[in-house]
Amino acid sequence: xxxxxxxxxxxxxxxxxxxxxxxxxxxxxxxxxxxxxxxxxxxxxxxxxxxxxxxxxxxxxxxxxxxxxxxxxxxxxxxxxxxxxxxxxxxxxxxxxxxxxxxxxxxxxxxxxxxxxxxxxxxxxxxxxxxxxxxxxxxxxxxxxxxxxxxxxxxxxxxxxxxxxxxxxxxxxxxxxxxxxxxxxxxxxxxxxxxxxxxxxxxxxxxxxxxxxxxxxxxxxxxxxxxxxxxxxxxxxxxxxxxxxxxxxxxxxxxxxxxxxxxxxxxxxxxxxxxxxxxxxxxxx
Amino acid sequence: xxxxxxxxxxxxxxxxxxxxxxxxxxxxxxxxxxxxxxxxxxxxxxxxxxxxxxxxxxxxxxxxxxxxxxxxxxxxxxxxxxxxxxxxxxxxxxxxxxxxxxxxxxxxxxxxxxxxxxxxxxxxxxxxxxxxxxxxxxxxxxxxxxxxxxxxxxxxxxxxxxxxxxxxxxxxxxxxxxxxxxxxxxxxxxxxxxxxxxxxxxxxxxxxxxxxxxxxxxxxxxxxxxxxxxxxxxxxxxxxxxxxxxxxxxxxxxxxxxxxxxxxxxxxxxxxxxxxxxxxxxxxxxxxxxxxxxxxxxxxxxxxxxxxxxxxxxxx
Numbered sequence: 001x002x003x004x005x006x007x008x009x010x011x012x013x014x015x016x017x018x019x020x021x022x023x024x025x026x027x028x029x030x031x032x033x034x035x036x037x038x039x040x041x042x043x044x045x046x047x048x049x050x051x052x053x054x055x056x057x058x059x060x061x062x063x064x065x066x067x068x069x070x071x072x073x074x075x076x077x078x079x080x081x082x083x084x085x086x087x088x089x090x091x092x093x094x095x096x097x098x099x100x101x102x103x104x105x106x107x108x109x110x111x112x113x114x115x116x117x118x119x120x121x122x123x124x125x126x127x128x129x130x131x132x133x134x135x136x137x138x139x140x141x142x143x144x145x146x147x148x149x150x151x152x153x154x155x156x157x158x159x160x161x162x163x164x165x166x167x168x169x170x171x172x173x174x175x176x177x178x179x180x181x182x183x184x185x186x187x188x189x190x191x192x193x194x195x196x197x198x199x200x201x202x203x204x205x206x207x208x209x210x211x212x213x214x215x216x217x218x219x220x221x222x223x224x225x226x227x228x229x230x231x232x233x234x235x236x237x238x239x240x241x242x243x244x245x246x247x248x249x250x251x252x253x254x255x256x257x258x259x260x261x262x263x264x265x266x267x268x269x270x271x272x273x274x275x276x277x278x279x280x281x282x283x284x285x
Numbered sequence: 286x287x288x289x290x291x292x293x294x295x296x297x298x299x300x301x302x303x304x305x306x307x308x309x310x311x312x313x314x315x316x317x318x319x320x321x322x323x324x325x326x327x328x329x330x331x332x333x334x335x336x337x338x339x340x341x342x343x344x345x346x347x348x349x350x351x352x353x354x355x356x357x358x359x360x361x362x363x364x365x366x367x368x369x370x371x372x373x374x375x376x377x378x379x380x381x382x383x384x385x386x387x388x389x390x391x392x393x394x395x396x397x398x399x400x401x402x403x404x405x406x407x408x409x410x411x412x413x414x415x416x417x418x419x420x421x422x423x424x425x426x427x428x429x430x431x432x433x434x435x436x437x438x439x440x441x442x443x444x445x446x447x448x449x450x451x452x453x454x455x456x457x458x459x460x461x462x463x464x465x466x467x468x469x470x471x472x473x474x475x476x477x478x479x480x481x482x483x484x485x486x487x488x489x490x491x492x493x494x495x496x497x498x499x500x501x502x503x504x505x506x507x508x509x510x511x512x513x514x515x516x517x518x519x520x521x522x523x524x525x526x527x528x529x530x531x532x533x534x535x536x537x538x539x540x541x542x543x544x545x546x547x548x549x550x551x552x553x554x555x556x557x558x559x560x561x562x563x564x565x566x567x568x569x570x571x572x573x574x575x576x577x578x579x580x581x582x583x584x585x586x587x588x589x590x591x592x593x594x595x596x597x598x599x600x601x
């Protein structure tokens with residue numbers, strides 16, 4: 001997909017995020033909007049996904065011979081749900097059920113409700129990287145050359161399990177893994193630097209044995225180019241970490257530059273103001 | 286029926302033997318261990334299948350997550366460590382990444398309970414059955430001797446879904462048949478009797494057999510069942526026994542709160558209210574000591590089962 005097409009998808013996904021969160025007056029729009037460009041770049045450009053003869057994506061839990069993405073910071077679920085629906089894993093209109101009773105679109109992602117595209121429950125932070133490493137090792141054991149991706153938050157780096165996983169992956173040469181940290185600099189109690197400083201994540205991951213790249217996570221050209229570069233570095237003995245600077249609320253001017261929209265839903269007027277800034281490129285559900 | 290034994294072995298060696306069998310007979314089984322290969326008796330598995338073994342170091346949370354990831358990739362991970370570190374320490378990882386996510390992970394833990402001995406209460410978990418049985422969909426198994434632990438290890442590889450397999454450190458009598466077939470959730474009727482039902486699990490099964498012999502000398506006939514699977518509980522077998530005896534003693538190397546007896550009481554109170562006595566640890570931590578001395582001090586042996594049986598009968 002060309003960069004302009006990816007940007008069009010991202011615009012629609014941002015509309016989906018806002019409309020999901022608005023409808024149930026609950027959820028996490030800030031981080032979802034910030035990571036939209038990455039997930040569009042992955043699912044609509046970089047990832048090799050299992051497809052049927054007609055080119056439609058098909059979901060298999062094992063993900064054998066296809067690339068797999070794990071969302072560790074599960075609270076940005078409205079983003080993942082929109083991406084999966086727009087990519088064809090389940091009907092787009094199901095986005096209207098987000099966080100409602102009897103929905104498959106739980107507040108945080110789970111395979112418990114058999115939603116196509118979800119392989120693990122996440123949202124209890126710090127667990128996704130371990131799961132991604134396990135699946136990457138399963139792929140190696142099965143002689144499956146596809147790639148495993150995992151996104152974490154920067155606040156999530158506070159969790160001790162992240163560092164257990166960070167130590168394990170290079171030791172076991174898990175070099176079919178590309179992980180990301182969303183460096184939006186915010187967590188619930190305030191700026192990450194103030195709550196619990198990550199200091200120098202690049203130095204930390206390098207010291208653990210990772211290959212570390214950086215990118216602007218809200219620049220689609222850079223996202224696409226960095227993903228391609230990261231893939232070229234696979235299979236060389238080290239897992240790859242991409243430190244991704246993003247802006248919470250990216251794409252909606254009044255949601256950017258603040259932590260205010262981490263877990264707050266827009267009201268009717270705010271939704272209208274936000275949607276006015278985002279083109280309806282693929283049709284609202 | 287009279288039970289005898291020729292040798293004493295540790296149940297964890299039964300686990301090791303089961304893993305050795307699986308290394309040769311089930312290519313989907315992979316093993317993980319958090320720096321306790323010798324304690325878990327994994328040497329033979331690793332020798333036979335080095336590529337299917339993953340050393341996680343002393344990082345149990347990561348081990349559970351990696352196990353979930355391996356399960357997604359189509360493997361059958363056996364995640365192993367001491368019971369304290371494989372359950373309580375990583376409860377949320379098991380809850381989120383294994384149980385709620387419905388992953389085919391086998392959490393296999395040695396050194397459960399007081400019989401871990403001299404290391405003391407920091408390592409003697411007595412809450413693990415309760416923790417694991419509370420998780421929806423989790424199977425909880427506590428086999429009684431070497432042969433049964435080996436059979437259970439082989440059986441859980443064939444079962445699709447999360448399992449907690451609990452075993453121990455000390456050598457105990459090997460009295461169940463070699464190469465037995467293990468049926469998850471199916472209690473084993475050991476001794477026929479009509480006066481009192483004794484439901485025992487794990488190391489307490491042998492003690493229950495000893496108790497039944499002592500009771501018989503007193504003219505009391507105990508009906509003894511080996512409840513190797515705490516969840517799902519074999520309620521049909523329990524009901525059948527209680528219909529004959531009218532009272533019950535449960536025996537386990539675990540807190541009374543949350544253990545086998547707790548599950549039995551919950552079932553009986555709704556289906557057939559029955560006088561019940563509990564052999565288990567009564568809301569306390571353990572301490573350092575020799576296994577047999579600890580079991581005596583905390584009332585987890587044949588003598589305690591005899592005493593509770595007589596009390597249960599008196600309440601009929």
